[in-house]
Amino acid sequence: MKTKLTLIYAICSAATLYWATAAAPQIPQPAKGSDEFEQMKSLVGTWTGNADLGQGPIEMTVKYRLLAGGTVLEERCFPDSPMEMVTMFYDKGGKLAMTHYCVLGNRPAMTLKSSDGKTLSFDFDASCGINTKTEMHMHAMSLRFDDSDTITTTCKSLANGQEQESHACTLKRVKS
Numbered sequence: 358m359k360t361k362l363t364l365i366y367a368i369c370s371a372a373t374l375y376w377a378t379a380a381a382p383q384i385p386q387p388a389k390g391s392d393e394f395e396q397m398k399s400l401v402g403t404w405t406g407n408a409d410l411g412q413g414p415i416e417m418t419v420k421y422r423l424l425a426g427g428t429v430l431e432e433r434c435f436p437d438s439p440m441e442m443v444t445m446f447y448d449k450g451g452k453l454a455m456t457h458y459c460v461l462g463n464r465p466a467m468t469l470k471s472s473d474g475k476t477l478s479f480d481f482d483a484s485c486g487i488n489t490k491t492e493m494h495m496h497a498m499s500l501r502f503d504d505s506d507t508i509t510t511t512c513k514s515l516a517n518g519q520e521q522e523s524h525a526c527t528l529k530r531v532k533s
Contacts, residue, residue, distance in 0.1 A: 390428070393453040393472050396502070397430050397446050398423060404508065404528035411522065419528055455479060457495050463487055465494045476501045490518040506530040 389395065400421040408417040420433045430446040443458040453469040466485035471478045478499045481487075487494050497513040511525045 386426075390448045391451055391453050393469055393477055394430070394446065394448050396477070397453070398427070399502075399505070400430065400432075400508070402533075403531040405531055406526055406528035408526040409524040411524070417526060417528070453477065453479075454482070455498075456485070457498075459495060461493055463492060463494050465496065467495075467498060470497075489515055493517075496520075503527070506532075 401423055404419045406417055407414040418436060420436050422431050424431050432444040434442045440460055442460050444455055446455045456464055456466045458464050465487055466482040467479035468482050470480040476499055479497060481496045493516040495512050496515045499511045501509045503509055507529055509525050509527045511523050513523050514521045
């Protein structure tokens with residue numbers, strides 16, 4: 358009996374040692390993103406400021422977080438409110454792109470039009486299926502990195518094919 362218990366103990370110990378030292382499945386590291394996507398990653402955190410959406414200034418909170426192994430940056434505007442909107446930034450064919458899930462019920466997509474190291478400018482990607490002549494939507498966006506704790510965004514929208522007045526919004530990083 359003592360021999361059987363010793364054998365069982367030895368087998369259990371060997372099995373435990375094997376499972377404890379066995380390599381966990383390796384998740385491949387994502388390739389480095391475009392320079393612009395890597396710059397966008399610096400936004401992770403919470404930002405606040407005042408925005409004028411055409412009816413006077415309102416307080417705005419924006420939260421950024423990385424998802425999908427660092428390959429997608431999520432932006433949440435007006436989080437946890439009926440006005441909440443989500444924008445996902447990602448590389449598409451090696452170039453920064455975004456899809457905006459809007460309170461208007463549509464999802465315009467944009468691709469990077471230009472970058473000068475300080476400002477990223479996005480323009481409408483017609484492949485998203487929005488009718489630009491009849492459907493109100495965000496059509497372009499710029500994001501300026503004023504300093505490590507200050508950004509300014511400007512969105513251009515179209516309604517019935519006509520450009521609407523744009524308002525810049527300056528946001529400050531919330532320090533924890």
